[in-house]
Amino acid sequence: MALRTSALLFFCLLLLLQDCFAKILKSLEDLEGSKYDFIVVGAGTAGSVLANRLSEVSEWKVLVVEAGVDDEGILDVEVPFLGTNLPDTEVDWNFTSTPQAELFNRSVPLSRGYVPGGSSSINLMTWNRASNDFWDSLARLTNDSAWSWDAVEQYNRKASRLVPPADGHDTTGEVDPSVHGNGPVQVSLPGFPTELDNRVVASAQALGGRFRYNKDFNAGDMLGFGYVQSSIGNGERSSSATAYLHPALNRSNLDLLINTRVTRIVDSSTDASRVMTTVELAQSEDGPRTQLTATKEVILSAGVFGTPQLLMLSGIGPKAQLEALNISMILDSSEVGAGLTDHPLLANYYEVNSNSTFDAVLRDEDILAADLKEWEEERQGIPEDDHCRRGDPSSGPTSGNLEFLFINGFAPFGSTPVPTNGSFMTVLAAVVSPKSRGSLTLASASVWDAPLIDLGLYTDDYDVAAMLDGVHALRTFLDADPWKGYLVGLYGDIADATTDDALAIYARNNSITVNHACCTARAGPGGVLDADLRVNWVNGLRVVDASIYPQIPEAHPQAPTYIVAERAADLIKAVYL
Numbered sequence: 001m002a003l004r005t006s007a008l009l010f011f012c013l014l015l016l017l018q019d020c021f022a023k024i025l026k027s028l029e030d031l032e033g034s035k036y037d038f039i040v041v042g043a044g045t046a047g048s049v050l051a052n053r054l055s056e057v058s059e060w061k062v063l064v065v066e067a068g069v070d071d072e073g074i075l076d077v078e079v080p081f082l083g084t085n086l087p088d089t090e091v092d093w094n095f096t097s098t099p100q101a102e103l104f105n106r107s108v109p110l111s112r113g114y115v116p117g118g119s120s121s122i123n124l125m126t127w128n129r130a131s132n133d134f135w136d137s138l139a140r141l142t143n144d145s146a147w148s149w150d151a152v153e154q155y156n157r158k159a160s161r162l163v164p165p166a167d168g169h170d171t172t173g174e175v176d177p178s179v180h181g182n183g184p185v186q187v188s189l190p191g192f193p194t195e196l197d198n199r200v201v202a203s204a205q206a207l208g209g210r211f212r213y214n215k216d217f218n219a220g221d222m223l224g225f226g227y228v229q230s231s232i233g234n235g236e237r238s239s240s241a242t243a244y245l246h247p248a249l250n251r252s253n254l255d256l257l258i259n260t261r262v263t264r265i266v267d268s269s270t271d272a273s274r275v276m277t278t279v280e281l282a283q284s285e286d287g288p289r290t291q292l293t294a295t296k297e298v299i300l301s302a303g304v305f306g307t308p309q310l311l312m313l314s315g316i317g318p319k320a321q322l323e324a325l326n327i328s329m330i331l332d333s334s335e336v337g338a339g340l341t342d343h344p345l346l347a348n349y350y351e352v353n354s355n356s357t358f359d360a361v362l363r364d365e366d367i368l369a370a371d372l373k374e375w376e377e378e379r380q381g382i383p384e385d386d387h388c389r390r391g392d393p394s395s396g397p398t399s400g401n402l403e404f405l406f407i408n409g410f411a412p413f414g415s416t417p418v419p420t421n422g423s424f425m426t427v428l429a430a431v432v433s434p435k436s437r438g439s440l441t442l443a444s445a446s447v448w449d450a451p452l453i454d455l456g457l458y459t460d461d462y463d464v465a466a467m468l469d470g471v472h473a474l475r476t477f478l479d480a481d482p483w484k485g486y487l488v489g490l491y492g493d494i495a496d497a498t499t500d501d502a503l504a505i506y507a508r509n510n511s512i513t514v515n516h517a518c519c520t521a522r523a524g525p526g527g528v529l530d531a532d533l534r535v536n537w538v539n540g541l542r543v544v545d546a547s548i549y550p551q552i553p554e555a556h557p558q559a560p561t562y563i564v565a566e567r568a569a570d571l572i573k574a575v576y577l
């Protein structure tokens, strides 16, 4: 009797284990005999959305291939407060830029998630869907009205939903629930307000004008100051892994293969028709290669650095570069890797009269975000034409040029050493409509070598000038009454930079980026992709990730990328269903 019970138990346990593990493949041999309709390259922010939405169709079989490590049990990925620990750990690709000529040849660190959920599993979780002008501009640049603000509204609602903040406080007046949807990513306001929150909001209300209070940055108009919304629910990070990928892994038609890189996409046509539906896979640099063909499409969601790298390794890219590396050319496309753009970021440090910053406790971040439209006052009364001639590079008047993030403590984002005593406020200023462009090129013909990432930071003088305007606008903001008696003064190298020339040197010496790189495989006329994100002149290959933007969103780009992926899933369904 006892024997039978334990045999039964053993059997149940085995069933459970199989159910869990059969879906997460860890070895190329696990693929044996499998056929897939779609192969998604990268289980990142966009790739996980596609894995979920495409596997909703039970007659389709979907494989998503992820280079990175298993996310199970990685505490720092789950706990929002520990998010800043993630760069340079096992879940990061640890990229760095090439030496930046306009930053005194400094290289800047560039993180990217190396784990299911991709960068949504390691980012700082700020949730902005970008302004209505950004989306309407995307519609113009792709020549397709289906990308307009109004047209993508359904996908915004499909991707995320508003949930209560961690401390459960009444959020009336801090957010507009009517502009939020009912999708799987959980979005919330900060819990446990800090002493900065009230000062920022009170200053915005007192100053008005370009510093006015904005109840919800996700309502279309991004100008003003207000509360940051984050992809956090129940006190935990809500990523595309937790919201989209894991909940779909119990479907028998979805497989996730981890610890595996796609090394290139192979042209399987025997004529000139360029059918790019075969991926080559490997688990190590010297390991065996396996080829696998999708019966319908391969979707590249390898991110802003991985996607252009893979296109070039597959023979789609600038001819001279491919020739120099002996990569046989399939399509000469100078646009692959061009257009790389990121948001430069500069730390402003203030010593403050307080005992409740995080400095004493833990040098970590609690961020209250605020977006500020630069030069709005100067614009008043300036005819449209004049303002266009001045060269505002943003998508339009509801997009910002500058952004400030307030941190209740010293955040080490530059060359100023972390002080060992005292209390601080850090205000990160970012230029969200930069004019500078960089490019991504190959370092070698192997996916195991990081590509050369030249961000081109500050190569356009507009960006340094905009950053300085940001520093000055911040000082005007901090002159408001609510800061009196609280701010002691500027701290660190920035305190010694008393002229604009010195401030420009400080900016070049200390700027990094917000890790918002994008635009390396742009969609639209003249770009790499058509408006439906298919690679031009090639069959069976689509790109869906932050590479596709023709112009950088004047916002934190994760929410737009979820929206792009949601729409892409419908585009694919419309073709094959």
Ligand SMILES: Cc1cc2nc3c(=O)[nH]c(=O)nc-3n(C[C@H](O)[C@H](O)[C@H](O)COP(=O)(O)OP(=O)(O)OC[C@H]3O[C@@H](n4cnc5c(N)ncnc54)[C@H](O)[C@@H]3O)c2cc1C
Pocket (backbone or CB within 6 Å): 041, 042, 043, 044, 045, 046, 047, 065, 066, 067, 068, 087, 110, 111, 112, 113, 114, 115, 116, 117, 118, 119, 120, 122, 123, 124, 125, 126, 127, 128, 260, 261, 262, 263, 301, 302, 303, 304, 306, 307, 310, 447, 514, 515, 516, 517, 544, 545, 546, 547, 555, 556, 557, 558, 559, 561
């Ligand atoms: C540190 C940090 C902080 C950020 N903070 C914010 C923020 O607060 N708010 C915000 O909106 N945005 C933020 N961002 C940016 C945002 O997270 C990214 O823009 C967005 O997640 C990009 O999504 P993606 O789908 O393009 O790429 P990713 O999410 O990076 O996905 C790409 C995936 O492809 C995989 N991959 C790459 N190459 C291969 C290959 N050859 N084979 C197989 N798999 C491959 C990668 O491992 C990865 O999982 C931050 C980014 C970082 C890194």
Ligand SMILES: *[C@@H]1O[C@H](CO)[C@@H](O)[C@H](O)[C@H]1NC(C)=O
Pocket (backbone or CB within 6 Å): 088, 089, 090, 091, 092, 093, 094, 114
């Ligand atoms: C990034 O660096 C960490 C720490 O050194 C390491 O564990 C990890 O494997 C690196 N990532 C990659 C993709 O090599």
Ligand SMILES: *[C@@H]1O[C@H](CO)[C@@H](O)[C@H](O)[C@H]1NC(C)=O
Pocket (backbone or CB within 6 Å): 101, 104, 105
């Ligand atoms: C940056 O590097 C280039 C090329 O090596 C060199 O010519 C230039 O002088 C360097 N600039 C600075 C400020 O060091």
Ligand SMILES: *[C@@H]1O[C@H](CO)[C@@H](O)[C@H](O)[C@H]1NC(C)=O
Pocket (backbone or CB within 6 Å): 143, 525
């Ligand atoms: C934009 O779309 C219209 C209508 O589909 C088309 O006639 C036109 O040629 C397109 N323009 C470009 C530059 O592709």
Ligand SMILES: *[C@@H]1O[C@H](CO)[C@@H](O)[C@H](O)[C@H]1NC(C)=O
Pocket (backbone or CB within 6 Å): 247, 250, 251, 252
């Ligand atoms: C998978 O799990 C979800 C709940 O997490 C459930 O709603 C769904 O029905 C399950 N699907 C299958 C195929 O078992």
Ligand SMILES: *[C@@H]1O[C@H](CO)[C@@H](O)[C@H](O)[C@H]1NC(C)=O
Pocket (backbone or CB within 6 Å): 324, 325, 326
């Ligand atoms: C390319 O091929 C040529 C001729 O086979 C060889 O001389 C050259 O070293 C190769 N270059 C690279 C980068 O592999």
Ligand SMILES: *[C@@H]1O[C@H](CO)[C@@H](O)[C@H](O)[C@H]1NC(C)=O
Pocket (backbone or CB within 6 Å): 353, 354, 355
């Ligand atoms: C901080 O604590 C010190 C020592 O207890 C006290 O003297 C000081 O007044 C406090 N400052 C503030 C702003 O509360």
Ligand SMILES: *[C@@H]1O[C@H](CO)[C@@H](O)[C@H](O)[C@H]1NC(C)=O
Pocket (backbone or CB within 6 Å): 351, 419, 421, 422, 423
């Ligand atoms: C830190 O302490 C040193 C001496 O102990 C003092 O000179 C300095 O002003 C203090 N700094 C701050 C920011 O309080």
Ligand SMILES: *[C@@H]1O[C@H](CO)[C@@H](O)[C@H](O)[C@H]1NC(C)=O
Pocket (backbone or CB within 6 Å): 415, 493, 505, 506, 509
């Ligand atoms: C630039 O940064 C270095 C430390 O990285 C510092 O020694 C130097 O004084 C700084 N120069 C300026 C002009 O800020």
